[in-house]
Amino acid sequence: MPTAHPLPSARKILSRARAWVPEAIDLVFPPRCVFCRQDVDADTAAETPASIVCETCAEGLAADGRPRCGRCGEPAASIDPCGRCPPQSWQAIAVLGGYDGPLRDAVLRGKRAAGEDGCRGLADLWLRRHAVSARGWNCDCVVPVPLHWTRRLARGSSATETLAAAMARGLGLPASRWLRRVRATRMQNELPPEDRPRNVRGAFRCSPAVRGRRVLLVDDVVTTGATIDACCRELLVAGAAEVRVAAIAKADRSDSRRSPAP
Numbered sequence: 044m045p046t047a048h049p050l051p052s053a054r055k056i057l058s059r060a061r062a063w064v065p066e067a068i069d070l071v072f073p074p075r076c077v078f079c080r081q082d083v084d085a086d087t088a089a090e091t092p093a094s095i096v097c098e099t100c101a102e103g104l105a106a107d108g109r110p111r112c113g114r115c116g117e118p119a120a121s122i123d124p125c126g127r128c129p130p131q132s133w134q135a136i137a138v139l140g141g142y143d144g145p146l147r148d149a150v151l152r153g154k155r156a157a158g159e160d161g162c163r164g165l166a167d168l169w170l171r172r173h174a175v176s177a178r179g180w181n182c183d184c185v186v187p188v189p190l191h192w193t194r195r196l197a198r199g200s201s202a203t204e205t206l207a208a209a210m211a212r213g214l215g216l217p218a219s220r221w222l223r224r225v226r227a228t229r230m231q232n233e234l235p236p237e238d239r240p241r242n243v244r245g246a247f248r249c250s251p252a253v254r255g256r257r258v259l260l261v262d263d264v265v266t267t268g269a270t271i272d273a274c275c276r277e278l279l280v281a282g283a284a285e286v287r288v289a290a291i292a293k294a295d296r297s298d299s300r301r302s303p304a305p
């Protein structure tokens with residue numbers, strides 16, 4: 044029996060055509076916001092041609108525009124090291140906002156099945172805020188914090204993989220799944236902060252292909268930093284030259300016990 048190939052959807056055809064003649068396509072079919080399905084304003088589309096988030100949603104989701112420390116991601120006076128940074132294994136971190144309000148809801152929706160569009164929207168907002176500084180980091184590749192394969196299978200997708208793919212596209216870098224979670228760990232939010240480092244210690248393995256690379260590690264939510272620290276250490280052991288972190292949301296230190304991230 045020959046395999047039937049379903050016709051590509053109109054959306055798929057449009058998205059392919061947009062890659063070739065973006066201005067013309069956007070003029071006739073303005074891109075729709077992935078969060079509210081309204082047309083993305085022509086001015087926004089002109090400024091950020093790949094934008095898939097309307098200005099109203101962008102303002103709501105990025106309302107927490109407070110500067111954050113570029114080393115630990117906590118709210119601070121500027122992106123300079125805040126002086127209260129706990130020791131960490133990464134060089135820098137860029138966070139979209141606090142793990143609170145509409146941003147928290149959007150991150151949680153992105154983790155569910157069929158949450159890919161929302162993740163791409165969050166990556167779009169992260170790129171609007173951080174693409175310029177991230178390009179200055181001269182990373183070679185984008186690597187997502189991995190799910191264990193059993194959890195990946197159960198969910199059908201991985202929020203961090205979708206985020207990493209979208210950020211990589213925006214930065215013109217390859218996305219590489221060099222990290223694997225070799226041990227199914229308990230959800231970090233089921234544990235008190237002091238037990239989280241032990242929960243993820245030794246849970247990751249990295250391909251030696253990372254040797255000499257400058258890595259942009261992507262996670263959706265950073266709470267105590269235990270997970271990205273474990274990933275970062277594994278990347279460095281495998282020979283990565285340095286690691287920087289892109290995160291959508293940061294649960295602030297004072298909140299890490301009260302409203303932990305999954």
Ligand SMILES: [Zn+2]
Nearest residue numbers: 076079097100
């Ligand atoms: Zn919208």
Ligand SMILES: [Zn+2]
Nearest residue numbers: 112115125128
């Ligand atoms: Zn800091």
